[in-house]
Amino acid sequence: MEPVLELRDVSKHYPSHHAVNGVSLHLARGEFFSLLGPSGCGKTTTLRMVAGFEEPTSGEILLNGSRIQHLKPYQRNVSTVFQNYALFPHLTVRDNVEFGLRRRAGNHIDTRVRGVLDLVQLAGKESRRPAQLSGGERQRVALARSLVLEPDVLLLDEPLSALDPNLRKQVRAELKAIQRRVGITFLFVTHDQEEALSLSDRLGVMNQGRLEQVGTPEEIYLHPSTRFVASFLGAVNWIGGVGVRPEAMRIAREPSSNGHRSRPATIVQSTFLGNCVHVDTRLSDGEPAVVEISRLGETFAPGERVHLWWEPADELLFE
C-alpha cells in the first residue's frame, strides 16, 4: 500500500548548524508514528517541515504520492496540534473548531463540529473561551480543531508536555483511543520515551539531526541498533562492551550455571521505588551496575558479596 506520508532524504541546514540530516521515512495510512529524541535532535524541525512552516534544504516530502515540500501550510492537507495548543484566545471553543472549516464544509459544519466535540468530550462547552478551560480541555480543543478537518496526517508537537503528570497518563490513553476511532495517521513528536513506547505503532529515534532507528516499540527497546537508542529508551548497564537492561538482570548469592552469564559484584545500596526495588551494585572491576528486582523477592544488605546474572538473549549488541 502506498504510504500516506513519505520523507525522502530530507535535510534542513541552518547557517549555524544542521538541524535535520538526511531523514527518510514513510508512514502507513492510519498508523500512529512517533519521532522520539532529546531536545535539539531535529524532531520538531522535521514536523515543521511536514506542516510547511519550514522548507527543507534538500530532499522531498510526499503526501499521498505528490510532492508537497514547496507548498504553503494552508495548501497541505495536514494539521498540527501545537505544544502550547495555539488556540485563538478571542474565539469560543466552537469558533476555534470551525476556524478551518469555514470555506470547506458548507452546511455540514454544525454536524461535523458537534461530532468532533462529542468525540473529545467537550459537548456543552462550545461557547467558552480558551481562558475559561483547563489545560486538558484546551488540549482537546486543539485536537478537535485539527481532527474536524480530517487531515491526511495529524501532526502533534509534544501535545502532552504542558499537562501535569497525573493528567498526562489519562490524556495519553484518550489520545490513543481517539486515534483508533478516527483512523487518521498521527505523527507524534515527543522526548518522553514512555509516551512514545506506549502510544506508537512504530517509532523513529532521532539524534543530532539523524534518524537512528525505526521500528516497533518492542524492536526498538529490545534490539536497539545503536548505543544512543539503547540508552535513550531506558537505563542500560554496560558490562564488558555489551548492554544489559536493569530489569533483565538477577541477583543471586551463588554463581549461576546452565548458560547464564554471571559476574561477581558487591551491593552498594537498595532503593525502594514502590513497584520495584533498584539495587546499586559494583562489579569486581569497579564498574557500577543497577539491577531492578521485585519487591517481593529477597533483600540484600549493603556490602554483601553477590553474583549478577542474565540471559545471553537479553544482551544488547551493537556492531
Added chain:
Amino acid sequence: MNRLRAWFLAPTWTVVVVLFLAPLAIILGYSFLTRGVYGGITSPWTAESYGRLVDPIYLAILWRSFWIAGASTALCLILGFPLALFISRAGPRKNFYLGLVMLPFWTSFLVRTYAWMFLLRDTGLLNTALQKLGWIHAPLPLLYNDGAVILGLVYGYLPFTVLPLYATLERLDRTLLEAAADLGAKPWATLARVTIPLSAPGIRAGAILVFIPCLGAYLTPDLLGGGKSVMIGNLIQNQFTTARDWPFGAAVSLALMAIVMLLLFAIARGEGESLL
C-alpha cells in the same frame, strides 16, 4: 509608610491641583459669568453661554471637528497598522525603525507644520516642481482646506498610533499565525481573522491617542486650514482673543472636555473593562 507615601505623591498632587484642577475651576467659574466689554469677565452669574452652544453655527463647527478628527484617526490607523506590523517583524532592526518613527519629535511641531506650508502653498516646492515638469499649468489648491488640515494631523499624530499598535503586535503569539495557516487560512484571511482582532487593544489605544488631540487641535487647522477650516480649538482660541468672549470660550472648552470624557466612558463600557 503611609506618611512616606504621602510625601512621595506630594509633587504630583501639587502639579495636579495647582496646574490643572485650580485652572479648571477658574474656567468653570468664567463660563457662568458675563462677558466684559473689552474682554475679561464681569457679573452677573448666568448660564447664557451654555445656551449658545446649540446654535447651528457652533454645532456645524463641532460636526466638522468630529469628521476631521475621525478621518485623521482612520487614516492614521490605515497607514500605521502596516507600518507597525512591518516593524514588529523586522527582527534586530526593530529599534532602528522605531527610532525613525520617533525622529520627527526632535523638531518642534510648529516648525514641522510651517514646513508643510512651504511644501503645499501655491509657490511651494510641490506646485513649483509640478509646474516645472509641465504636468500642471496653474498651481493646485493644496493648502488652506480640510485636506491640508487632515494631512497635517495625520502627519503629526501617526507616531501615536504606530507605537501602541507596535506594542500589541510585537506581543502577538506567532504560533497563532502558524495555527491559522495550518488550518487553511491564507495570509489575508489570517490578517483579518487573527491579527487584527487580536490587536484590538492597540487599535483602540491608538485611535484614542489620535482622536482626542485631533478633536481639540488648534495649531494645524489654524496654519494649514488658514481660517477656512475652523475646528473647536480655533473657536475657543477665537473667543479668548478676537471675539473677547471669555465666558463662551470657557463654556466651549468645558463642553469639549465633557464630550471627550463621555466618549471614553462609552468606549470603556463597550469593552467591559477599565480603559485608563
